[in-house]
Amino acid sequence: MPRLSLKRLWAMARKEALHIGRDKRSLAMAFAVPAAMVLLFGYVITFDINDIPTAVLDQSQTSQSRNLVDAFRSSGYFRITRQLASDAEISPLLTRGAVRMVLVIPPDFAKHLAAAEPAPVQCLVDGGDANTASIAINYAQAIVTSYSATAVLKGRALPVPVQVESRVWYNEDLKSSNMIVPGLMATIMMILSALLTSLTIAREWERGTMEQLAATPVHRLEVIFGKLLPYLGIGFVDIVLVAVVGGVVFAVPFRGSALFLVVTAMLFLVGAQGLGMFISAAAKSQFLATQLAMLATMLPSLLLSGLIFDLASMPTALQLISLAVPARYFVVVLRGIFLKGVGLRVLWGQALGMLVFAAAGLTLAVRAFRKEIA
Amino acid sequence: MKFGGLDWGRLLELMRKELRQTRRDPQALRLVLAAPIIQLIVFGYAVNTDIRRAAVILFDRDHTTVSRELGQTLAASGYFRIAETAERAQDLVESLDHGRAILGVEIPRGFEGDLAAGTPATVQVLVDGTMSNTATVAQAYASQIILKFGQAHSPVAQALGRAGAPGVDLRVRSWYNPNLESRVYNVPGVMGSVMMLMSLLLTSLAVVRERELGTLEQLMVSPLTPAELILGKTVPVVGIALVDLTLIASVAILWFGIPMRGSFVLLFFASLVYIVCGLGIGLLISTVSATTQEAFMTMFMFFLPAMIFSGFFFPIANMPTVFQFVSLLDPIRYYLATVRGIFLKGAGLTVLWPQLAALAVMGGLILWLASTRFRKTSV
Numbered sequence: 001m002p003r004l005s006l007k008r009l010w011a012m013a014r015k016e017a018l019h020i021g022r023d024k025r026s027l028a029m030a031f032a033v034p035a036a037m038v039l040l041f042g043y044v045i046t047f048d049i050n051d052i053p054t055a056v057l058d059q060s061q062t063s064q065s066r067n068l069v070d071a072f073r074s075s076g077y078f079r080i081t082r083q084l085a086s087d088a089e090i091s092p093l094l095t096r097g098a099v100r101m102v103l104v105i106p107p108d109f110a111k112h113l114a115a116a117e118p119a120p121v122q123c124l125v126d127g128g129d130a131n132t133a134s135i136a137i138n139y140a141q142a143i144v145t146s147y148s149a150t151a152v153l154k155g156r157a158l159p160v161p162v163q164v165e166s167r168v169w170y171n172e173d174l175k176s177s178n179m180i181v182p183g184l185m186a187t188i189m190m191i192l193s194a195l196l197t198s199l200t201i202a203r204e205w206e207r208g209t210m211e212q213l214a215a216t217p218v219h220r221l222e223v224i225f226g227k228l229l230p231y232l233g234i235g236f237v238d239i240v241l242v243a244v245v246g247g248v249v250f251a252v253p254f255r256g257s258a259l260f261l262v263v264t265a266m267l268f269l270v271g272a273q274g275l276g277m278f279i280s281a282a283a284k285s286q287f288l289a290t291q292l293a294m295l296a297t298m299l300p301s302l303l304l305s306g307l308i309f310d311l312a313s314m315p316t317a318l319q320l321i322s323l324a325v326p327a328r329y330f331v332v333v334l335r336g337i338f339l340k341g342v343g344l345r346v347l348w349g350q351a352l353g354m355l356v357f358a359a360a361g362l363t364l365a366v367r368a369f370r371k372e373i374a
Numbered sequence: 375m376k377f378g379g380l381d382w383g384r385l386l387e388l389m390r391k392e393l394r395q396t397r398r399d400p401q402a403l404r405l406v407l408a409a410p411i412i413q414l415i416v417f418g419y420a421v422n423t424d425i426r427r428a429a430v431i432l433f434d435r436d437h438t439t440v441s442r443e444l445g446q447t448l449a450a451s452g453y454f455r456i457a458e459t460a461e462r463a464q465d466l467v468e469s470l471d472h473g474r475a476i477l478g479v480e481i482p483r484g485f486e487g488d489l490a491a492g493t494p495a496t497v498q499v500l501v502d503g504t505m506s507n508t509a510t511v512a513q514a515y516a517s518q519i520i521l522k523f524g525q526a527h528s529p530v531a532q533a534l535g536r537a538g539a540p541g542v543d544l545r546v547r548s549w550y551n552p553n554l555e556s557r558v559y560n561v562p563g564v565m566g567s568v569m570m571l572m573s574l575l576l577t578s579l580a581v582v583r584e585r586e587l588g589t590l591e592q593l594m595v596s597p598l599t600p601a602e603l604i605l606g607k608t609v610p611v612v613g614i615a616l617v618d619l620t621l622i623a624s625v626a627i628l629w630f631g632i633p634m635r636g637s638f639v640l641l642f643f644a645s646l647v648y649i650v651c652g653l654g655i656g657l658l659i660s661t662v663s664a665t666t667q668e669a670f671m672t673m674f675m676f677f678l679p680a681m682i683f684s685g686f687f688f689p690i691a692n693m694p695t696v697f698q699f700v701s702l703l704d705p706i707r708y709y710l711a712t713v714r715g716i717f718l719k720g721a722g723l724t725v726l727w728p729q730l731a732a733l734a735v736m737g738g739l740i741l742w743l744a745s746t747r748f749r750k751t752s753v
Contacts, residue, residue: 029671037678044682044697051691094549095719097711118543127548128718130424130556132689137546138514144544145521164517165496169470171503179506195674199667206586206666286666287579291405294571299413303420308687310508312476313426318419332473335504342471 008218012226016200020230030196034188034238038245041184042177045308049135055082055099057090060109068105068121071147077139090124100126101136170339178253181246182338183307185265186330188242189235189272190301194293196234197276200227201369202289220369224362228273235269236262246338255341261334264351267358268330272297274361281368301327326357380602388598388606392580396610406576410568410618411625417564418630421687422556425511429457431475433466438486440527444497447523448479453515466500476502477512479520489527550718558633561626562713563686565619566706569645570652570680572618574673576611577656582669585660600749608653615649616642626717635720641713644726647733648709654740655705661747680706708732 020027054072058065072078081099084090093099104122112119123140125133171178204210213223243261246252279296283289303309304318305327311319322328329350336342336350344351396403430448434441448454457475460466466478478500482488488495497520503509551558584590593603623641626632655676663669682688683697684706690698701707708729715721715729723730 023665023667025668026671029675033671033675036675040679040682044693045688049689049692053691095715095721096725097715120543120545123544123546125546125548127551127554127558128714129559129689130551130554131559132692133548133551134424134554135511135514137548138518140546141518141544164499164520166499166501166513166517168501168503168509168513171506171509174503174506174510176506179504191674195667195671199670203665203667285399285402286670287583288399288402288405290575290579290666290670291402291409295405295409295412299416303416306505308507309420309422310425310428310505312428313422313424313508315419318416336473339504340471346472 004219004221009222009226009229012218012222013229016227017230020196020234026196030192030234031238031241033191033195034242035245037188037191038181038184038242039249041180042246042250045176045180049132049139050077051079052077052101052132052136052139053081053099054078054101054103055084055090055093056080057084057087057102057104059107060105062110064110064113065105068109068144068147069103071143072103072140075139075143077136077143094124094126097126100129100132101140103140170335175250177246177250178339179335180307181242181250181252182334183305183331185239185242185334186268186305186327187298187301187307188238189265189269189330190297190327192235192238193231193269193272193276194290194297197227197231197273198279198283198289198293198297199286201277201280202283202286205284206286220366224274224277224365224369227277228270231273232266232269235273236266239265239269252338254338256337257343260343260347261337264330264333264337264354267351267354268326271326271354271357271359271361274358274363274365277365278361278368281365300325304328305331307331326354329353329357380599380605381597384598385602385606388593388602389610392606392610396614406572406614407618407621410572410622413568413571414561414564414622414625415629417567418557418561418626421560421564424554424556425453425508425515427455428453428477428508428512429475430454430477430479430516431458431460431466431469432456433460433463433478433480435483436481436485440486440489441481444481444485444520444523445479448516448519451515451519453512453519470500470502473502476505476508477516479516489524490529492529495524557630558718559714560686561630561632562717563684563710565622565626565713566648566684566709567681567686568622569615569619569649570706570709571677573611573615573649573652574656574659574677576614577608577653578659578663578669578673579666580607580611581657581660582663582666586665600745604657604745604748608657611653611656612646612649615652616645619645619649632717634717636716637722640722640726641716644709644712644716644730644733647730647737648705651705651733651737651740654737654744657744657748658740661744680704683707684710686710705733705736708736 056069058069069080073080078101082093084102090102094102102124104124106120106122109119109121121144123137125136127133168174201210204213243254247254275297276293279292280289283292300322301307304311304322304325307327311322311328314322333347333350333354336347432445434445445456449456454477458465458469460469460478466480469475470478480498480500482496482498485495485497499513499516499520501509501513548554581590584593598606619642627634656673659669659672659676663672683690683701683704685701686706690701690707693701712726712729712733715726
């Protein structure tokens with residue numbers, strides 16, 4: 001076995017860089033994909049729900065019922081798009097999705113209120129989109145509670161027994177871009193490794209250049225590291241790109257240490273690219289490699305990383321699986337650095353997890369590659 | 375066997391070749407059948423926007439029966455669990471910094487006394503805002519539970535007795551999805567994404583691979599006409615995609631218990647139109663890509679935005695207006711509306727025809743564009 005030589009490694013890296021450089025579209029995509037993802041996710045994803053289209057069936061037609069409807073309208077959460085005349089109109093509207101909520105105020109509404117009795121009001125929600133529906137219900141409850149307190153009980157002093165004082169930390173305005181943009185780095189790195197690295201060895205197999213590579217005196221470590229270097233460079237530029245776009249366009253705060261970010265990002269990058277190369281070496285065909293890369297890297301890093309969906313609310317089995325998803329640790333680290341401004345003292349566990357991932361990714365790539373060349 | 379300008383014998387032969395090629399690669403075949411199911415199951419469980427047993431750190435400075443009861447009420451709701459109790463204010467900071475809890479609740483000293491005396495007591499809620507969606511929901515639930523608790527324990531409410539407080543009593547009924555499970559909405563949505571991914575991948579990669587290997591030229595010099603070539607490449611994909619549809623629809627209904635209230639025939643028909651859209655786009659991608667890598671990346675650049683704009687993760691109605699218009703060009707959007715309509719609402723053609731018409735028009739246009747380009751680039 002030849003001794004490792006930095007020169008050969010460098011030559012390998014240059015060859016791979018040339019390959020990438022010639023493939024103008026892939027190169028452009030390597031930078032366009034991250035930028036597009038940040039902009040898309042940052043702008044399109046919002047969890048604020050306003051202007052829920054709502055229909056009202058007011059059978060009471062009194063000043064009290066009109067006040068209640070006004071309270072809904074002026075809240076900003078609901079947009080009263082229709083006044084209905086009969087029950088029969090409700091079902092087709094909800095089925096077509098023309099409105100998401102129907103408020104039914106029964107004829108004896110004002111009478112009940114005057115008699116200081118509970119006055120039932122029906123609220124029909126399109127529960128299809130459970131998330132929007134539960135938020136809408138929450139808003140409706142809040143509006144009705146305050147309506148009861150001000151309009152109905154006025155004249156009688158009913159002190160508010162408990163006040164809730166909420167304070168939000170780290171992301172004071174609950175902006176969704178603050179949540180998404182830092183975490184997105186992890187997903188982007190994973191996707192790049194799927195898009196770029198996972199094909200690099202499979203391509204050589206399919207084109208028959210692998211035999212040529214095997215015939216040269218190059219060591220397998222030199223091949224792996226040589227192929228890795230240019231992609232690490234691209235990944236690094238992408239991290240800077242995302243951080244700059246996040247800071248400039250979305251005003252995402254950066255409260256932690258840039259050095260810590262670079263170190264953890266490089267660890268993660270090495271692991272992700274290693275994994276991509278392992279897939280590439282193991283699959284040998286580009287079609288299989290793309291499929292495996294999608295399954296093994298993209299989906300988990302988007303869904304099981306806590307980027308968008310809360311891991312703590314998932315079934316236990318899925319939470320256990322997510323322990324093996326490296327993006328999960330990186331997302332916590334990224335949010336910690338950007339939003340919380342915490343460092344190694346708090347995040348050492350995650351950092352350790354990523355170190356293990358980097359080592360595992362490299363080992364896998366080198367091992368899978370050895371079998372073929374020997 | 376000539377009919378409609380096509381030689382059906384030749385066409386059949388090409389399809390047999392495609393099928394044989396797929397069969398020879400059992401790994402790929404298994405993946406084509408297994409990937410959608412894995413995706414459906416993982417998505418189905420992971421894409422969950424309900425909060426359940428979120429970790430709370432409780433800082434009880436009152437240490438009375440009532441304050442303890444408030445802690446129990448929070449836990450009993452099912453939305454929260456008391457993961458830790460704090461001794462000092464610093465503990466709250468530590469816990470939120472480490473991410474061990476996402477919510478801190480601080481009950482002030484004298485809480486029980488204030489409540490009994492009718493003096494307003496202030497409960498502090500600290501929220502970790504890093505996951506802004508979870509934070510919003512958790513904050514709303516916590517305030518509601520605490521406010522209700524306060525009302526139930528105030529002397530005024532107790533004086534009113536069991537008759538119920540006067541005022542508006544909001545009775546909520548949720549249609550189509552009575553328990554408000556996000557899964558019921560998301561699983562049909564996953565079907566749309568999985569089918570699109572399959573038809574894109576299979577078509578674009580199948581063509582590009584032949585181009586990369588140089589066998590596309592061999593096919594070109596054969597007596598096959600371009601129309602036969604396109605059909606031979608796409609019809610097997612339609613077959614595979616329909617098998618996938620049957621598989622994932624079965625998993626959705628049998629495994630996840632998603633209610634199927636509409637017609638299977640309509641689902642099948644709508645899916646067929648949608649698959650044609652997908653493979654048209656796949657074909658289009660193959661005409662602008664020389665290598666597998668290029669095809670894969672181009673596909674990704676289409677697929678990711680298409681997913682985001684489709685209203686799969688995030689309701690279209692909440693997007694900025696510009697993006698709502700962009701989403702009108704997204705075939706996935708129409709298919710999702712159709713599938714959700716059929717599954718959850720039992721909607722039929724009378725309701726869904728605009729969606730289907732949009733899909734059909736798009737499918738026709740894309741396929742026409744793709745085949746024109748295909749002829750130009752390949753022949």
